[in-house]
Amino acid sequence: MRIVVDLTKCQGYAQCAFLAPDVFTIQGDEALSYDPHPERTQLTKIRRAAAACPVQAIRLEPPDALDGALHPDPRHGTIEDNGGTFKKTGRIVIVGASIAGLRAAERLREEGFTGALTLVGEEPHEPYDRPPLSKQVLAGSAPLEDTSLPRLRDIGATWRLGVAATSLDLATKELHLADGSRIGFDKLLIATGLRARPWPNTEEAALAGVLTLRTREDSATLRQLLAGHPRRVLVIGAGFIGCEVASVCRELGLPVTVAEAGPAPLVAALGSAIGVIAGELQIENGVDLRCGVRVTALQGDATGQLRRAVLSDGTALEVDVAVAALGSIRNVEWLADSGLACGVWGVACDAGCRAFDANGLVTDDVFVAGDIARAPQPMYGYQYLAVEHWGNAISQAEVAAHNMVSQETERWPHLTVPKFWSVQFGIEIKSVGVPSAADEVAIVQGSVTEKRFLAVYGYKGRVVAAVAFNQNKWLDFYEPLIEQAAPFPPQFHHIDESSDARPVPAGFKPAASPTQDATVVVTGHDPNERRARLTNPDAGETPSRRPAEPGARTKERSP
Numbered sequence: 001m002r003i004v005v006d007l008t009k010c011q012g013y014a015q016c017a018f019l020a021p022d023v024f025t026i027q028g029d030e031a032l033s034y035d036p037h038p039e040r041t042q043l044t045k046i047r048r049a050a051a052a053c054p055v056q057a058i059r060l061e062p063p064d065a066l067d068g069a070l071h072p073d074p075r076h077g078t079i080e081d082n083g084g085t086f087k088k089t090g091r092i093v094i095v096g097a098s099i100a101g102l103r104a105a106e107r108l109r110e111e112g113f114t115g116a117l118t119l120v121g122e123e124p125h126e127p128y129d130r131p132p133l134s135k136q137v138l139a140g141s142a143p144l145e146d147t148s149l150p151r152l153r154d155i156g157a158t159w160r161l162g163v164a165a166t167s168l169d170l171a172t173k174e175l176h177l178a179d180g181s182r183i184g185f186d187k188l189l190i191a192t193g194l195r196a197r198p199w200p201n202t203e204e205a206a207l208a209g210v211l212t213l214r215t216r217e218d219s220a221t222l223r224q225l226l227a228g229h230p231r232r233v234l235v236i237g238a239g240f241i242g243c244e245v246a247s248v249c250r251e252l253g254l255p256v257t258v259a260e261a262g263p264a265p266l267v268a269a270l271g272s273a274i275g276v277i278a279g280e281l282q283i284e285n286g287v288d289l290r291c292g293v294r295v296t297a298l299q300g301d302a303t304g305q306l307r308r309a310v311l312s313d314g315t316a317l318e319v320d321v322a323v324a325a326l327g328s329i330r331n332v333e334w335l336a337d338s339g340l341a342c343g344v345w346g347v348a349c350d351a352g353c354r355a356f357d358a359n360g361l362v363t364d365d366v367f368v369a370g371d372i373a374r375a376p377q378p379m380y381g382y383q384y385l386a387v388e389h390w391g392n393a394i395s396q397a398e399v400a401a402h403n404m405v406s407q408e409t410e411r412w413p414h415l416t417v418p419k420f421w422s423v424q425f426g427i428e429i430k431s432v433g434v435p436s437a438a439d440e441v442a443i444v445q446g447s448v449t450e451k452r453f454l455a456v457y458g459y460k461g462r463v464v465a466a467v468a469f470n471q472n473k474w475l476d477f478y479e480p481l482i483e484q485a486a487p488f489p490p491q492f493h494h495i496d497e498s499s500d501a502r503p504v505p506a507g508f509k510p511a512a513s514p515t516q517d518a519t520v521v522v523t524g525h526d527p528n529e530r531r532a533r534l535t536n537p538d539a540g541e542t543p544s545r546r547p548a549e550p551g552a553r554t555k556e557r558s559p
């Protein structure tokens, strides 16, 4: 077994060092070195690292070495054909041609699916990567074209790009597209992800200089605006994307104000205890950070160019660019009449990525993956998690694809611990687990003053997450502790112990509604979302996938 890393592609994300630290190491800030002939015992970790590498720079030779590490190799007959003919001649349609859609397509072919494969994508582009859009592309250190996702294999698919799916008819198993065409399918994968939440005042949102950041076009426009040396940039909302934009502005030497309604940046994702530290980082780097403040108006000049922003504290700012980083909206509208269980938190599915219908019955022909999915997570008490992370999109897509062509007994649950990375003000912030599930946090290693530390999150005396600021080498150690729900606070001694490792309240608001900018939303049952329609077989009614009118309450029926 031999590893080859294409170092021209490598951008020093350090995902590999994070996931397989005995094989890959980062020297200095981002120089990668690795063991080209690693021990076979490292295979599982290497496979995860190869899957997680944002630029897909890692290759294992022979390629088969990657198979069988986590799951049996379908080509060697361990996974039975799902009814034989479906795998050979069935029709699979994937809606959403981004990272989850592409990786699912690749996995389907790896699993031996030789039938018809169609990818439908609203954007005109072939799949591209979003994380660099708020980092390297915005800073000008990577060209936009370099964000195209590398192809791991030939997928032999029919591409329908630049056309949106508008509705889904499960009775006839047909997908309706915006150009009036229809596509029949045997199995469908929904991977339509998110879009950015726009600035709510439509007139103000239409001013030149006001924008959101989700797509290639958004990133190109913002890059151009920043290159024009605006007097000041206003970032509205201090979630991950807002903070990354502010960081790039400072890197480019631009004056930037961050207006955040909550008490600190990153509060929905990391809690206020750690968010306060992220706030100090911003101030130290010259950001004009305004917390507990809302933007109440954006004002333009006679040409429709943004010129001024009014804040709830009574102050006003002279700004030419405003980035609304207000979180996201899940792309579920096209499924409104489908009868699937979908809503503001996405499309609900089981741990094997099979979509639920509105009556709570699991479908066996419709699967969900990526940012749009809302799935139960055994590690978090089987609560439903909606995860907006790059790594989650890949792992869920692979599980969904495998399950689409596998028999019941061969299916995989999606049990991956959520992981996230962000780079801000020269600091790499990484997270494993779900910090927002926590009630307490303890900084167990490193130094807050030096902005290199490791924080462990606990819920009711159990470890649920860990977050590192420039200390990601330790996170691997905490992942199994999260999986095992180890006692919190940790009972052992650490290297580089922090001076005060006492747990403090993590500082999350109770999740009463979808938060603006958390990248993992723990969602419970919301009675207001209940749309199931009970049927009465005695009255000749048959169960239907069609939901009752949105918002309609189910009538309780006496037996």
Ligand SMILES: Cc1cc2nc3c(=O)[nH]c(=O)nc-3n(C[C@H](O)[C@H](O)[C@H](O)COP(=O)(O)OP(=O)(O)OC[C@H]3O[C@@H](n4cnc5c(N)ncnc54)[C@H](O)[C@@H]3O)c2cc1C
Pocket: 095, 096, 097, 098, 099, 100, 101, 120, 121, 122, 123, 129, 130, 131, 132, 133, 134, 163, 164, 165, 166, 191, 192, 193, 194, 195, 213, 214, 215, 241, 331, 334, 369, 370, 371, 372, 387, 388, 389, 390, 391, 393, 419, 420, 421, 422, 423
């Ligand atoms: C600027 C930015 C920076 C990020 N940085 C990080 C990071 O540092 N770390 C990290 O872990 N994650 C990061 N993420 C999140 C990560 O990119 C997402 O988790 C990932 O893109 C999710 O992939 P997806 O395929 O599920 O959905 P998406 O990437 O949202 O793709 C969904 C696709 O479906 C298409 N679509 C929608 N509706 C329809 C329809 N009706 N018909 C057809 N097609 C449709 C959309 O146009 C889109 O192309 C970042 C995201 C952004 C925007």
Ligand code: SF4
Pocket: 005, 009, 010, 011, 012, 013, 014, 015, 016, 017, 024, 032, 052, 053, 054, 055, 056, 057, 058
């Ligand atoms: S994850 Fe990929 S890009 Fe990052 S250091 Fe490793 S090989 Fe390089």
